[in-house]
Amino acid sequence: MADELIAVEVAYATPERQTIIAVTLPAGSTAEQAIAASDILQQFPEIDLSQRKVGVFGLICKLDKPLTDGDRIEIYRPLQQNPMDARRGRLQK
Template structure:
């Protein structure tokens, strides 16, 4: 008797290169197992699939070692963040506030 399987996709992208792999995996395969078994590191040397953050259709999976995949799902391998998004927003807001205060000072002098 054949074991049940699910059809999934595993994707990874850099700024200049991306790869989508369509796979059939045994039912019960976890998100992490699918990433590890995808062979994606052959296309992206240095990719650390054992520790990479993972998601499904744009939503991070908190426990990829436990989350079992369903038919048709797309596993996404995320790159590490270069900068903390909260810190970037804080810096942007500070620059905007300084620009506003500089504009107000210029108007008062005129």
């Protein structure tokens, strides 16, 4: 079992670009290990994992969450605008 590998994806998006990086890790690896293995932090130096939330398929999780084969780890950005304020603005137009 120690030789078992899992394939996961690490995703991050800015308004200009979306990046999804596939990585292969040992079974039992965590979300933080997948992010580190993807080198996405070098591509986007503005990501601070102590300030950003992460999730697996849209469900927020902690960095120490064990992953399973096929998971997609998502790094979330802060909202630019409150969704309710944006909706009110569209309705007023």
